[in-house]
Amino acid sequence: MKIGILGCAGRMGKMIAQQAAITSGFELIGGTVRPGSLHEGMNLNSVCEIKNDKNLILTSDITKISRLADVLIDFTHPQSLSNHLQIAAGTQTPIVVGTTGLTSDHYNLLMQTSQKIPIVSASNTSIGVALLNVAVDFMARILDPSYDIEIFEMHHRAKRDVPSGTAITLAHTVASARGQTLKPEACVARTGQRQEGEIGFAVARGGNIYGDVKVMFTDDNEMIELSHRALNRELFAKGALKAAQWVRHAAPGLYSMKDVLGLKNL
Ligand SMILES: NC(=O)c1ccc[n+]([C@@H]2O[C@H](COP(=O)([O-])OP(=O)(O)OC[C@H]3O[C@@H](n4cnc5c(N)ncnc54)[C@H](OP(=O)(O)O)[C@@H]3O)[C@@H](O)[C@H]2O)c1
Incomplete structure (x- = not known):
C-alpha cells in the first residue's frame, strides 16, 4: 500500500516514515513540508533517518503526493487541514487525520469532505x-x-x-x-x-x-x-498505519479509531 505523509519532517511525520519503512505491506511514496520550509527539497530518507531504495525528496507539492498515494496520513497543523482535505477529495485519496487542535469549523469541513472520500480523524491514534x-x-x-x-x-x-x-x-x-x-x-x-x-x-x-x-x-x-x-511516539505511528490500512477500503464517511479497531459497538 502506497502512503504519502503530510508533515513528513515533523516529530510524528518522521516516526510514521520510520515505522512504514520497517512494516511489511507499506511503501512510502513521498512526504510533504510547508512551502519555503527548511526541509523543502531535502532528501526524505536522510531527514527521516530511514533506509529506502528510492531517492525521495521532501516536497510542498501536496497534489503530486496525493495522486501517487493510496492513502494520505496528515500530522501537521490545523491551518493546513482545509487545503489537505480539498486536495485529497480532488484526487479521491482516503486520508488519516492525526492533527489536533481542531475547531468546530474543522469538524464541519471533515464532515463535508467525508461525503466524497473516507476519512479517519483521531486525536490519538494509539x-x-x-x-x-x-x-x-x-x-x-x-x-x-x-x-x-x-x-x-x-x-x-x-x-x-x-x-x-x-x-x-x-x-x-x-x-x-x-x-x-x-x-x-x-x-x-x-x-x-x-x-x-x-x-x-x-x-x-x-x-x-x-x-x-x-x-x-x-x-x-x-x-x-x-x-x-505513551512511552514513545511509536504507538501513535503504528496506530496511524493501522488506520491507513483500514480506511483504504472504507466507503466515504468520517471514522474514528473505534471504527478502525472494531470497538464501535462496545
Ligand atoms: N493523533 C495522534 O495520535 C497524535 C500524536 C502526536 C501528535 N499529534 C498531533 O500531530 C500534529 C503534529 O505533531 P508533531 O509533534 O509531529 O508536530 P511538529 O513536529 O511541529 O510537526 C508538524 C509538521 O507539520 C508541518 N506543517 C504543515 N503545515 C503547517 C502549518 N501551517 N504550521 C505549522 N506546521 C505545519 C510542519 O512542516 P515544516 O517541516 O514545513 O515546518 C511540521 O513538519 C499536532 O497537531 C499534534 O498534536 C497527534
Missing part, C-alpha cells in the same frame, strides 16, 4: 487510548452523576494545543455518556470553584513527555482513576 475511551464511557454511564469527573494531561513543552486533543476527546466521551454536550468553555484550566456536573481539565507541559492522560472519577468516599501513558 490502541491504548481507544480502549481508554471505551472504559471511560463505561464508567461515566455506570457511576452516579454526583461523581466529579476531571481530566489531567501532560505533554512535551513544544505541544501547541491546550488541552490536548486526547483530553478533549475523552471529555466528549464523558459528556455524551452523561447525556451532556461539552461546552467550549469547559476546555480551560480551572479558575474558580468547581461547578456541579462540570467536566474539568488540568494541563501540564514539560520536557519530552510523549503524552500522559488521566480521567478521575471522585465522590466523597473514593477516587477511581483511569490513565494512559
